[in-house]
Amino acid sequence: MASGGEQKVVLITGCSSGIGLRIAVLLARDELKRYHVIATMRDLRKKDRLVEAAGDTYEKTLTLLSLDVCSDDSVRQCIDSVKDRHIDILINNAGVGLLGPVESISMDDMKKVFETNFFGTVRVIKEVMPDMKKRRAGHIIVMSSVMGLQGVVFNDVYTASKFAIEGFCESMAVQLLKFNVKLSLIEPGPVHTEFETKMMEEVAKMEYPGADADTVRYFKDVYIPSSIDIFEALGQTPEDIAKCTKKVIESSRPRFRNLTNSLYTPIVAMKYADETGGLSVHTFYNLLFNFGSLMHITMSILKCLTCSCLRRRTISPD
Ligand SMILES: NC(=O)C1=CN([C@@H]2O[C@H](COP(=O)(O)OP(=O)(O)OC[C@H]3O[C@@H](n4cnc5c(N)ncnc54)[C@H](OP(=O)(O)O)[C@@H]3O)[C@@H](O)[C@H]2O)C=CC1
Numbered sequence: 099m100a101s102g103g104e105q106k107v108v109l110i111t112g113c114s115s116g117i118g119l120r121i122a123v124l125l126a127r128d129e130l131k132r133y134h135v136i137a138t139m140r141d142l143r144k145k146d147r148l149v150e151a152a153g154d155t156y157e158k159t160l161t162l163l164s165l166d167v168c169s170d171d172s173v174r175q176c177i178d179s180v181k182d183r184h185i186d187i188l189i190n191n192a193g194v195g196l197l198g199p200v201e202s203i204s205m206d207d208m209k210k211v212f213e214t215n216f217f218g219t220v221r222v223i224k225e226v227m228p229d230m231k232k233r234r235a236g237h238i239i240v241m242s243s244v245m246g247l248q249g250v251v252f253n254d255v256y257t258a259s260k261f262a263i264e265g266f267c268e269s270m271a272v273q274l275l276k277f278n279v280k281l282s283l284i285e286p287g288p289v290h291t292e293f294e295t296k297m298m299e300e301v302a303k304m305e306y307p308g309a310d311a312d313t314v315r316y317f318k319d320v321y322i323p324s325s326i327d328i329f330e331a332l333g334q335t336p337e338d339i340a341k342c343t344k345k346v347i348e349s350s351r352p353r354f355r356n357l358t359n360s361l362y363t364p365i366v367a368m369k370y371a372d373e374t375g376g377l378s379v380h381t382f383y384n385l386l387f388n389f390g391s392l393m394h395i396t397m398s399i400l401k402c403l404t405c406s407c408l409r410r411r412t413i414s415p416d
């Protein structure tokens with residue numbers, strides 16, 4: 099496995115689709131060949147899309163390994179098979195969504211989300227970080243979300259898993275700084291990937307047992323249409339997120355937090371503008387229940403609010 103010269107070894111989790119696949123391909127195609135990408139996925143039978151997108155970089159600047167973030171053995175075997183266990187940049191991307199009224203979601207399904215999004219990320223960091231600390235070098239990237247900063251109705255458990263990872267990283271970053279290991283969170287808003295399609299398919303199938311009729315109605319007839327509007331108005335592409343991630347990796351002084359979508363800056367700003375939390379809760383309530391039908395207009399207002407001073411706080415793909 100190539101890790102010589104100035105080439106940086108980048109290991110990415112969850113590369114069978116979406117953001118992980120795009121980051122892997124973008125870095126493997128780097129014109130200066132600065133990266134050797136180890137693209138990992140839990141099921142190598144899903145490799146075709148990545149292999150096709152990687153084109154002639156496959157088995158040159160991009161190699162494939164199997165890694166399931168939910169398995170101790172899989173993570174250890176994968177990292178052990180990397181030459182000298184040397185990873186310069188670790189990109190924790192693997193994640194799953196979960197949507198719907200909490201009353202209708204089983205505890206097992208909730209635990210699976212935490213097992214992947216929180217413990218999965220921690221498991222991989224725990225395996226890779228000690229070598230980085232020893233070498234006094236390395237960069238850990240974590241694919242968080244705007245939902246790691248601001249709760250979104252009916253995304254309660256997914257949001258909680260991303261808040262958990264934000265808290266973990268906020269704490270780790272201080273210690274890692276002492277070892278010259280960098281840690282950066284990427285915080286995308288909605289991105290058009292299978293994440294969105296998988297969740298919509300689930301919603302179409304689900305009966306929502308345990309949830310009362312009003313709650314199901316608010317979810318299906320109020321939240322879902324607004325969410326579709328938001329995806330349409332604010333959605334980024336996985337390529338956008340890959341470009342933002344590459345910028346963070348290549349920055350001489352990478353930021354800890356990196357929102358990718360400037361249209362979300364006002365939402366996050368609101369949280370810090372009122373420490374009681376009332377402003378966020380009531381604004382979200384009004385947006386959803388009182389101005390739901392005006393969501394398109396709301397989106398335009400959000401766009402206007404995103405002046406250049408707010409834009410500076412995000413990382414743009416260009
Ligand atoms: N799309 C969006 O709107 C946003 C997504 N994010 C985050 O971005 C990340 C990538 O999501 P996205 O590309 O959108 O969605 P996708 O569903 O396209 O990709 C998720 C990837 O994670 C993998 N994965 C799931 N479970 C495991 C596991 N146990 N071990 C290894 N890999 C696993 C999936 O593999 P498999 O094919 O085997 O299931 C897949 O490759 C996630 O962390 C998500 O939370 C953040 C903000 C917004």
Ligand SMILES: CC1=C(/C=C/C(C)=C/C=C/C(C)=C/C=O)C(C)(C)CCC1
Pocket residue numbers: 242243244245250251286287288289321324325328329365382385386
């Ligand atoms: C902003 C906003 C909404 C929805 C936000 C959505 C749908 C965000 C999706 C983010 C994703 C998918 C992140 C993944 O990690 C509502 C509640 C409809 C109305 C109030 C304002």
